[in-house]
Amino acid sequence: MTKPATPMKKQQRAHYTDAYREEALLLAERVGVTTAARDLGLQPSQIYQWRTKAQQRKTVTEREQALADENARLKRQMADMAEDLAIGKKGGGVLRKKPEVKYAFIQQHHKAYRIRRMCAFLCVARSGYYAWRKRVDEASPRRRQQAETDQRVAEAFHHRKGRSGAPRLVLDLKEDGVSICRNTVAASLRRQGLRAKAARKFKATTHSKHSLPVAPNLLDQDFDTKGPNQKWVSDISYLGTDQGWLYLAVVIDLFSRRIIGWATSSRMKADLVCEALEMALSWRGYPTKVITHSDRGSQYCSSDYQRLIKRHKLLCSMSAKGNCYDNACAESFFHSLKVEAIHGERFGTRDAIQRQVFEYIELDYNRQRRHSAIGMISPAAFEARMIA
Incomplete structure (x- = not known):
C-alpha cells in the first residue's frame, strides 16, 4: 500500500538575512512595492518596514542648489540610458539579425519603449520600420496570421528572457489562452531567428581531497520523494565577475525542486x-x-557544518567518491542558472551578479520556471497544488 504524501507543515515566520532584505528593497525600487511583495511572497507592510529602517540608518546630506540643474540633466540622461539598457537586455539577441526581425521586435515593444530609441539602438531607420509595418498591414490574411503568431511567440520568448524553447513556450501560450502546436512555435522561432540559450559544460567547484570524515551515501541516487522535507540536496558553485569569484551555495527540496x-x-x-x-x-x-x-567537499565535512546537522537532527548523506551523478539535481540547477542567467553576460561587481542570482532564484526559478520532473510547472505552483 502506497504511503500517503506527508502534508506540508504550516509555514512558520521566516527569518530573512540582511542581504535578502537589501535585494528585496532594490527590487521594490525597480518594480514597485506591491509587485515586489507579490513576486516574493511577502506583505507590502514588510517591505515598507524594511525601507523605513534602512532610511533611518542612512545619513542625509544637503545638496547645494547650484547642482539642481545638473542633477536634472543627469536624470534625463540616465533615463535615456536606462531605456537603452532595457531595450538591450530584451533585444540584444536581434542586433545581428535581418532588418525584418528587428522591425518585428520594435512592433512587439512599441508600447513599452519609444520607437525612436529602439530604432537607434538596433541601427535601423524609422522610415524603414514604418514601411515594413505598412507592408504587414497590407499583407494577405495568411501573412497577417503568421505575423500575429510571430508576435505572440516572440512576446512569450522575451517574457521568459530567452530561456525557454518551443516545448515550454507552448505551455506558456496555452495558459494565456493561445492554442498553438509545438511545430508552429518552433517554426516561428526559426523564422524570427530566436533560439533559447544554449547548453555549456561547467566544472566542479568543491575540494574533496582532504582527510576529514565522510558520511555514507544515504540518498544513493534515489531522487523520488512522497512529501516535502524528506530529502534535500546541497552544492556549491562559482560565478565570475570583474572583481573575482562569487561563490553560491544552495539547498534544494527534492519534493518540489524548490x-x-x-x-x-x-x-x-x-x-x-x-x-x-x-x-x-x-x-x-x-x-x-x-x-x-x-558531495564530499571540505565545506560539508567541516566541524561547523556537521555540528549544524547534528543540532537539528538531520541525516547527513554524501556522494560516492568522484561520482557527480549522486548529486545530479543540484548540478542540474547550477547548469540552468549559468546557461539561462549568467552565460553571455558580463558582471563588473559581485553585487551585480548577486542581484542577478537573487532575481533568478526568487522570481524566475522558484516561481515561474517550468520543471520537467514535477509536471512542467514551477516549484511554487507544485507546492501550492499539493497543499490544496
Missing part, C-alpha cells in the same frame, strides 16, 4: 554552506530526520 536555502560569499568557506542550510531550516520550520545530501 531552492529553499541559498547564500553567497567571496570566499568558499564552511560558513557559506552553513548559512544556506540555516536559511532552509528556517524557511521549512526546522524539520528533523531530513536526508541532507551533498
Whole structure:
C-alpha cells in the first residue's frame, strides 16, 4: 500500500538575512512595492518596514542648489540610458539579425519603449520600420496570421528572457489562452531567428581531497520523494565577475525542486554552506530526520557544518567518491542558472551578479520556471497544488 504524501507543515515566520532584505528593497525600487511583495511572497507592510529602517540608518546630506540643474540633466540622461539598457537586455539577441526581425521586435515593444530609441539602438531607420509595418498591414490574411503568431511567440520568448524553447513556450501560450502546436512555435522561432540559450559544460567547484570524515551515501541516487522535507540536496558553485569569484551555495527540496536555502560569499568557506542550510531550516520550520545530501567537499565535512546537522537532527548523506551523478539535481540547477542567467553576460561587481542570482532564484526559478520532473510547472505552483 502506497504511503500517503506527508502534508506540508504550516509555514512558520521566516527569518530573512540582511542581504535578502537589501535585494528585496532594490527590487521594490525597480518594480514597485506591491509587485515586489507579490513576486516574493511577502506583505507590502514588510517591505515598507524594511525601507523605513534602512532610511533611518542612512545619513542625509544637503545638496547645494547650484547642482539642481545638473542633477536634472543627469536624470534625463540616465533615463535615456536606462531605456537603452532595457531595450538591450530584451533585444540584444536581434542586433545581428535581418532588418525584418528587428522591425518585428520594435512592433512587439512599441508600447513599452519609444520607437525612436529602439530604432537607434538596433541601427535601423524609422522610415524603414514604418514601411515594413505598412507592408504587414497590407499583407494577405495568411501573412497577417503568421505575423500575429510571430508576435505572440516572440512576446512569450522575451517574457521568459530567452530561456525557454518551443516545448515550454507552448505551455506558456496555452495558459494565456493561445492554442498553438509545438511545430508552429518552433517554426516561428526559426523564422524570427530566436533560439533559447544554449547548453555549456561547467566544472566542479568543491575540494574533496582532504582527510576529514565522510558520511555514507544515504540518498544513493534515489531522487523520488512522497512529501516535502524528506530529502534535500546541497552544492556549491562559482560565478565570475570583474572583481573575482562569487561563490553560491544552495539547498534544494527534492519534493518540489524548490531552492529553499541559498547564500553567497567571496570566499568558499564552511560558513557559506552553513548559512544556506540555516536559511532552509528556517524557511521549512526546522524539520528533523531530513536526508541532507551533498558531495564530499571540505565545506560539508567541516566541524561547523556537521555540528549544524547534528543540532537539528538531520541525516547527513554524501556522494560516492568522484561520482557527480549522486548529486545530479543540484548540478542540474547550477547548469540552468549559468546557461539561462549568467552565460553571455558580463558582471563588473559581485553585487551585480548577486542581484542577478537573487532575481533568478526568487522570481524566475522558484516561481515561474517550468520543471520537467514535477509536471512542467514551477516549484511554487507544485507546492501550492499539493497543499490544496
